Amino acid sequence: MKFVAFERAKQGTGASRRLRNTGKTPGIVYGGEGQPQLIELDHNALWHALKREAFHSTILEMEVAGKTSKVLLRDVQMHPFKQLVQHIDFQRVDARTKLHMKVPLHYKNAEESQAVKFEHCVVNHVMSELNISCLPGDLPEFIEVDLSGLKKGTSLHLNDIQLPKGVNAVTGGKKNPVLVSVVATVAEEAPAADAAAAAPAADAKAAPAKAAPAKAAGKDAKAAAPAPAKAAGKK
Structure with missing residues (x-):
């Protein structure tokens, strides 16, 4: 990717604020064999470039005063709540340095x-x-x-x-x-949990059914036994 930057003569908080008011973003280029250089970029063009993934992770070609150099994006300072790039840093690339x-x-x-x-x-x-x-x-x-x-x-x-x-x-x-x-x-886990919970409930429901025949047999024995003894006592 290639972009154009411009040399910036003034620095400081006041100068940077006036620059942002005119639709520009202050920045700096450092590293390599040259000295750190103050630059400024068009904010709208920079804003759209920052939305591209390649702008963050590839080597960029920066043109300043007719000269092109290879740089990497190193830092972006954003406004706390406005869609505004306050400052941007680039690093020069040396082909022999990792x-x-x-x-x-x-x-x-x-x-x-x-x-x-x-x-x-x-x-x-x-x-x-x-x-x-x-x-x-x-x-x-x-x-x-x-x-x-x-x-x-x-x-x-x-x-x-x-x-x-x-x-x-x-x-x-x-x-x-x-x-x-x-x-x-x-x-996927819910059916297995439901099946595990249903098994104890089924066993509990089946347990009273097994005792039912014994209860019925007790009623039959009680009904058949006392009838002759009661008749003998009246005589």
Whole structure:
């Protein structure tokens, strides 16, 4: 991606405020062999560029005063409640120096997996981006992850995917973090719970039925026994 910036002579809170009032956004470019340079950008063009994923994760070509240099977006300061970019930072790129960047993870084919298609599970994206280290020429715009092999009760870890050539993951001490987990849906667990609850109720309902014949037999014995003894006492 290529964008145009302009040199900025004045700095300070007051100068930046006046710049924003004219539809411009103050910024700075640093790193590399050159000195830090103050710049300004058209706010509307910058606002639309920030909506594009590539603007955050790829090497950009910045033109200032007719000269083009390769830079990376490093920081964006937004207004607390207005749709306003208050300040933006870029870093110059050296082709021989490794970069540390966060790259988006693009998941695909989850609907074709056994976990979703046949076992009615839900795929939970634990990580949406990955911190990587690579040379500028090897920097990917995103990393694609195939989820077609997911099954119920499994998880997809970092070691389960293949990173692009020249790219190393920076995990911050975690050896093999989870990227995606598979969760069973509530609708699938409910029938099993209902069946388990129905079994004791059925046993309790069946228990009184077994005692019914004994109760009936007692009534028959009581009706048959006392009749001759009562007649003898009257005589």
